[in-house]
Amino acid sequence: MKANQEDDFRDRIATVNSDGERVWIYPKRVDGPYYKWRKIISYIQLIVLIGVPFIKYNGKPIIMLNVLERKFIFFGNVFWPEDLYIFGLLFITTVIFVVWFTATFGRIFCGWLCPQTVFLEMVFRRIERFLEGDASKQKKLNNQDMSTQKFFRKAFKHVLFYAISFFIANIFLSYIIGMDELIKIVTAPPSEHIVGFIAICIFSFVFYGVFSWFREQACIMVCPYGRLQSVMQDVNTVTISYDFKRGEPRGRKLKKEQDSDKGDCIDCKKCIAVCPTGIDIRNGLQMECVNCTYCIDACDDVMEKIGKPKGLIRYASHNMIEKNHGYKISARTIFYGIVFFILFSVDLFLLTNRPRVSAIINRMPGSLCTKISDDAYMNVYRSTLLNKTLDTHKYSFKLIDIEGELHLGESHIEIAGEGLEKFTMKVILPGKSIKKRGRTYFHIGIFENDKLIHKVLAGFRGP
Structure with a gap:
C-alpha cells in the first residue's frame, strides 16, 4: 500500500460518512468470467430453491421444516422432537464445517451461495438496472427533483420489488407448512386464515425492506458470519486479495515513464466502483468483503486493456502474495x-441407524401384579407406537432377553405413515425370572417382517 494512504479504513465502514449518515452504494455493472459463472450458479440455486417445495415423495414434500409442529422431513425421512440430539450434533458439525471452510477459502459462501446475495445481485439489482440504468444514471435519477416520470418509474420499481418479496416470503413459508397447505391459504379468502395472511404480509415487508433499502447493511451490520470471519481467517486463508507487491506503488504511467518504478495498479478505482459494499480491496482483508469477485473481473478487464497480466486482484492468501509461493495447507486447516x-x-x-419407530411402553397406572398360576405373574402395559416413516408398516412385539410371554390381542399392529397408535399389551413372566426385590427389567423387541428394528426397556413389578 501507499505510505501516505489513509489507514483509518478499519475504524469506519464505507457506507457511513463522518456525520453518521448512510452513504448509498451505486455499484457499477461488471461483466466477466467470474460474474458469468456466478450467474449460472445463482440461477441454478434459484430454480432449486423455488422448485423444491413442489417436489413430493409419498405425497409429502421432500424437504419441510415445520417448526410449528416440531416435525422435519428430509428426502422421505421424518424427524420428530425425540431426534433433537441428531439435529444438535448436525448443528455442531455445520458450525465446524463453516469454520473449516472459512479458514481455508474465506467468505466465498457469501458471494456465491448466500440467498441474500443471490436475490439482491441477481434479481433486485438487475431489475433496478433494467428500469433505471447503470450506476451513474441511477444516481442522477435519485438526485433529480420529483417529476411525473420519476414518480412512475420509482413507483413501478417498488411495486415490483414488493411483489417479488411477497413471492419469496411465500416460498420460504412453503418450506415450513408445505406447498399444499400454502396453496389452500393462498386460494382461500384471507378471512379464513387471517393470522397467516398478516404474518406473510409482515415477512413480505421485511424482505422488501432488506432488498430495496437495507441491502448491503445486512451483510455488514447484521450477519454474524460476516462479523466473525476475521476470527476464522489467517494469513494462509485463500480469499480475494490485491497483489500489493506487484501493484505498488500505484499510479498511472505516462509514456515517458515506462521505465519508472510504478506498479501495475494504475489507480483507476474501478475495483471500488463495482464493489457492492463500497470498500477498497487494495486495503487488504476487510469485514465488509463478501467475495463477490466483481473487483477481480473489473481489474482483469483493465489489465487486459493496458497489456498487463491478469490477476492483480485474485483468489490468494496473504502468504501466497507476500512469500510468492503456491497454496500451502496449514495445521489449523488440517485440524478443523x-x-x-x-x-x-x-x-x-x-442417521443411517436411526430407528424408524418410536415407542413408549409403561405399566398401566394403578394396575397391580396379577398372579396367573402358581408360578406365573402378569403386568399390563400401556403402549404408544409412532411410525416415523411416510409409509404404512406392520409391527409385531416379542420379549427378547427374558423368558416369558407377551400377549397383544392380535398378531401385529398396522400403522400408517406418520401415524400414532396406542394399545395395551400383557407380559407374563415365570416366578424364576422375577427379582424378589425391586423391579425386573427386560427389553421388548419391535419387529417388522421378523426383523428386529427397535427395542424398548420395560420394567416388571413382582408380587
Whole structure:
C-alpha cells in the first residue's frame, strides 16, 4: 500500500460518512468470467430453491421444516422432537464445517451461495438496472427533483420489488407448512386464515425492506458470519486479495515513464466502483468483503486493456502474495478438517441407524401384579407406537432377553405413515425370572417382517 494512504479504513465502514449518515452504494455493472459463472450458479440455486417445495415423495414434500409442529422431513425421512440430539450434533458439525471452510477459502459462501446475495445481485439489482440504468444514471435519477416520470418509474420499481418479496416470503413459508397447505391459504379468502395472511404480509415487508433499502447493511451490520470471519481467517486463508507487491506503488504511467518504478495498479478505482459494499480491496482483508469477485473481473478487464497480466486482484492468501509461493495447507486447516470428518461420520452413523419407530411402553397406572398360576405373574402395559416413516408398516412385539410371554390381542399392529397408535399389551413372566426385590427389567423387541428394528426397556413389578 501507499505510505501516505489513509489507514483509518478499519475504524469506519464505507457506507457511513463522518456525520453518521448512510452513504448509498451505486455499484457499477461488471461483466466477466467470474460474474458469468456466478450467474449460472445463482440461477441454478434459484430454480432449486423455488422448485423444491413442489417436489413430493409419498405425497409429502421432500424437504419441510415445520417448526410449528416440531416435525422435519428430509428426502422421505421424518424427524420428530425425540431426534433433537441428531439435529444438535448436525448443528455442531455445520458450525465446524463453516469454520473449516472459512479458514481455508474465506467468505466465498457469501458471494456465491448466500440467498441474500443471490436475490439482491441477481434479481433486485438487475431489475433496478433494467428500469433505471447503470450506476451513474441511477444516481442522477435519485438526485433529480420529483417529476411525473420519476414518480412512475420509482413507483413501478417498488411495486415490483414488493411483489417479488411477497413471492419469496411465500416460498420460504412453503418450506415450513408445505406447498399444499400454502396453496389452500393462498386460494382461500384471507378471512379464513387471517393470522397467516398478516404474518406473510409482515415477512413480505421485511424482505422488501432488506432488498430495496437495507441491502448491503445486512451483510455488514447484521450477519454474524460476516462479523466473525476475521476470527476464522489467517494469513494462509485463500480469499480475494490485491497483489500489493506487484501493484505498488500505484499510479498511472505516462509514456515517458515506462521505465519508472510504478506498479501495475494504475489507480483507476474501478475495483471500488463495482464493489457492492463500497470498500477498497487494495486495503487488504476487510469485514465488509463478501467475495463477490466483481473487483477481480473489473481489474482483469483493465489489465487486459493496458497489456498487463491478469490477476492483480485474485483468489490468494496473504502468504501466497507476500512469500510468492503456491497454496500451502496449514495445521489449523488440517485440524478443523479432521474434527469435521469425525463429527460427520458420527452424524452419518446416527442417521443411517436411526430407528424408524418410536415407542413408549409403561405399566398401566394403578394396575397391580396379577398372579396367573402358581408360578406365573402378569403386568399390563400401556403402549404408544409412532411410525416415523411416510409409509404404512406392520409391527409385531416379542420379549427378547427374558423368558416369558407377551400377549397383544392380535398378531401385529398396522400403522400408517406418520401415524400414532396406542394399545395395551400383557407380559407374563415365570416366578424364576422375577427379582424378589425391586423391579425386573427386560427389553421388548419391535419387529417388522421378523426383523428386529427397535427395542424398548420395560420394567416388571413382582408380587
